[in-house]
Amino acid sequence: MTTTAQRQVEPRYDAVAIDRKWQERWERDRIYRVEDDDPRPKWFEMTMYPYPSGDLHIGHWYAMAPSDAHARFRRMQGYNVLHPIGFDAFGLPAENAAISRGVHPYEWTMSNVENMRRQLRSLGAIYDWDREVVCCLPEYYRWNQWFFIKLYEQGLAYRAKAPVVWCPSCQTVLANEQVLNGVCERCDTTITRRDFEQWFFRITDYADELLDFDTLDDWPDKILTMQRNWIGRSEGVEIGFDISDYGLEEREIRTFTTRIDTIFGVTFIVLAPEHPLVAKLTSASKRAEVEAYVEQARAASEIDRLSAEREKTGVFIGASARNRLNNEQVPIYVADYVLTTYGTGAVMGVPAHDTRDFEFARKYRLPIRTVIAPIEWNGREPEEAHIGPGFMTNSGAYDGMTDEEGAIAIANDVERRGWGHRAVTYRLRDWLISRQRYWGTPIPMVYCNECGVQPVPESELPVLLPEDAEFRPTGESPLAINEAFVNTVCPKCGGPGRRETDTMDTFMDSSWYMLRYCTPQFDGGPFEAETAADWMPVQQYTGGAEHAVMHLLYSRFFIKSLRDMGMLDIDEPFMRLFNQGVILGSDHEKMSKSRGNVVNPDDVVGQVGADAVRCFLMFIGPWDQGGPWSDEGINGVVRWLNRVWSLVEYDARELDAHPTDPVAVRDTQRVLHRTIRKCYDDLDKFKFNTSIAALMELVNHLSRVWNDQSVDAGTWRDCIENFLLILAPIAPHVAEELWERNGHAYSVHQQAFPIWDDDLAAEEEITLVVQVNGRVRDRITVSAGIGEDDARQLALDSQRVQAHVDGKTVRNVVYVPGRLVNVVVG
RNA sequence: GCCGAAGUGGCGGAAUGGUAGACGCGCCGGUCUCAAAAACCGGUGGGAUAAUAUCCCGUGUCAGUUCGAGUCUGACCUUCGGCACCA
DSSP: OHHHHHHOOOOSSOHHHHHHHHHHHHHHHTTTOOOTTOSSOEEEEEEOOOOOOSSOOHHHHHHHHHHHHHHHHHHHTTOEEEOOOEEOOOSHHHHHHHHHHOOOHHHHHHHHHHHHHHHHHTTTOOOOGGGOEETTSHHHHHHHHHHHHHHHHTTOEEEEEEEEEEETTTTEEEOGGGEETTEETTTOOBOEEEEEEEEEEOGGGGHHHHTOOTTOSBOOHHHHHHHHHHHOEEEEEEEEEEOGGGOOSOOEEEEEESOGGGGGGOOEEEEOTTOTHHHHHOOGGGHHHHHHHHHHHHHSOHHHHHOSSSOOOEEEEEEEEEETTTTEEEEEEEETTSOTTSTTSEEEEOGGGOHHHHHHHHHTTOOOOOOEEOTTOOSSOOSSOOOSOOEEOSSGGGTTSBHHHHHHHHHHHHHHHTSEEEEEEESOOOEEOEESOSSSOBOOEEEETTTEEEEOOGGGOOOOOOSOOOOSOOSSOGGGGOHHHHEEEOTTTOSEEEEOOOEEOTHHHHHHHHHHHHSTTOOSSSSOHHHHHHHOSBSEEEEEGGGTTHHHHHHHHHHHHHHHTTSOOOSOSBSBEEEEOOEEOTTSSBOOTTTTOOOOHHHHHHHHOHHHHHHHHHHSSOGGGOEEOOTTHHHHHHHHHHHHHHHHHSOGGGGGGSOOOHHHHHHHHHHHHHHHHHHHHHHHTTOHHHHHHHHHHHHHHHHHHHHHTOSOHHHHHHHHHHHHHHHTTTSHHHHHHHHHHTTOOSOGGGSOOOOOOHHHHOOSEEEEEEEETTEEEEEEEEETTOOHHHHHHHHHHOHHHHHHHTTSOEEEEEEETTTEEEEEEO
16 A cells, blocks of 8 residues: 555665674674673573574564563673574474475475574574574484483383374374364364374473472463463372272272262262273163263363363263262263363262262252252252352261361271372373374384383484475374384394384473573583583573463473483573563454464565664563554654664764753753663563653653753763663664764673663652542642651642632541642541 | 453553553644655643633443552453463
8 A cells, every 4th residue: 555655654774784784793793602601690591492484473573572682681781691592493384384385394494494594683683693403403303312211211201092183084193283173174074082102201290399489580470370270289089989899800980089078979970981991881781872972072172071161961881889988879970071181080970069060960860969068058959069168968977077177087087998098189191292293303212022112222313304204194103104214123132123103292392492502512412511500590581471381381390300310400491481472463463374464574674674673563562461563653663763863963062052051951861860770670671662662751852952952962972872872782783883873882782781870860859749539639849858747738738729628627638758648538 | 161361542552559641653733845755843531611720531341448449359241372282
């Protein structure tokens, strides 16, 4: 649209040339090279590395530009800052590209990396490219394999059956992303699930320690809450229901409950559809019905199964179990609202005191027996489950106790009689590492008919990902058809062996990449211990909140396991965390190709330069909230940088030709020092939008005093110099150029961040707000040092106040020092 | 559905429980110009009013706490992030 194009404000300097000039100079002079032995205190500040999807999106800039500004700020505070970059280069999209376009995942990924490197350089960040990490390269992923073997040796890696999403038509494993409304995205076939032997890491061994956030200096509370809920620690009792009548190897059904006090209210037992006892206990007459139900449950997603809204379904399996506390036989059902992955995969149904059990009992006409009497219970069957406290009833010897007392007494008795024991369960599940994919790290294990599972010897690492594989679906992992890869020798006996053909989850790569940044070229191990110990832990990590639970928990687990293997002496990888928000299209919708609202940073940077884009992204709003891109909004910062340019180019000597106004000089000093203080505090806390607003106010002030010619050249030069220093981390190219034009020595990025003077920042006068009954009625300018008595008297003497007090009694006068007086009348 | 957030002018947003709307966009008016753009100067929440006097209303909705609530508490509505194979 021509109207939009006309509205675009142009920089009054050659932004593109200045970007290029300084990027080349910084590169040539290596001013951002990070030395391990630099004597300054170390500051390791990381932003989550991007997936090389092809083009750098403005969303990447939104993550990278402010984090670079913060790292630059720390650098100017005197730290030796490591602010590295890399690429999360393994993953599904590369394989999709291979299938759809016939490009090899390696070619696709590395050409994307190449393009994104160029784009990232255009940002003008302080990345030390010698420390770049690309995790699809053997020199990186060999250490994934090395770690895998270490974890295996520690007993932290194990194999077990686990379901994968399966498309029966494509004969392939699907990622959740490839399933839309329960059908395969490629062929619309309804998906099901299949059990595969897969590798897991025992993250649950660390569940309790992962709940300890005490040493994390500064993580957002919401992330800690999400992690806490994700881990989901529950204390309760594991108790068996007797099924010895069936003559099975299993003599009981183990259930987990957090409400053992309600055990006398059990009127049924529910098994998860995947529970191994389902097949064994189902009676002949029920078999067909139960099998059909189990098959149907395999197609349902967990989100649907756990939905409280969805109608509960289940099938009676034609068997019963005995509640040992009251010797009652209760029917056994299979129902998909019970999951195998939580607790024991079996629950005791207590409809009177559990909402889901209540719904289930209503639907299948099962008895509902109150055993915890609410305070004013009328003795009738309740209208809904009573979750709250009460007194034990219908519970034999425990009647009359409170529910809390009952829970303790029953747990003690259950333990004494050997029917069960107190237990803790977690919602957190072990980390499933295996992927039936090509584009990932090969799992370095060999299967031998004689020796079983054997790790590949360290000396044979890396197990290279072969170039040729079958990306099209065959029903097996893509590597399985590669005979040369699969067939090997057993590391133990030398006989024939078969390699593991699954690859690793890409969260493996991101679990330890911060360590690789410390010593990226080291080839004696994943990292060189002493140097890594100097840098680690990461002082500040920034990235999207979408990684709140998975990546951030995996990484915490990983570091703790390395610590326990003696490789590191830290408990946590990331001391501080900040989550930026999401940048939206100018239509306030999520950016997507289909909506056509995607902003290409190359285009904008080519028009207005990197600094205007950086400034605008930081100015949109609070970084953690994200916000919409705006083609018009960016005019504001372009215009501002233009004004900055003019202001700095003025010849300060002109000022000395005019008489100075001492009040204007004092005001100007105050504005400058308040700006320094404000920016120092705000940049520290990632509050870029208000820092830039404060800098704009300073520029507005300087424009006024230039027009008035009311300050002396010395005051002016002091303002300009400090202003450029504060601008440097935000707009590094323009700041550098103006620093040079202003006659200062290269480089502005090797200067210290300015410090304010509290006396110069102080206000001499304040506005005293006077309220009557909380409503503002007057504002009085008073000396900043005014005393309480004087303030109260001034307030009461105000004519505007008296007009509102007139005829009423003054009941109270509230005084807030330096701010307001509130006269309460009635 | 569950877990976690967020709702303030036409728009993005600012505001240690104490002057709601800083800063910017957009818009309106002016200066400059043959004219336009740019630049610069001024105005800009709604209503009553001749008024930049004064008063009333106003931070998603409804209650509550408080001398005082955008901010704290509870319930609800809407939008967004995550839900274990997207990364």
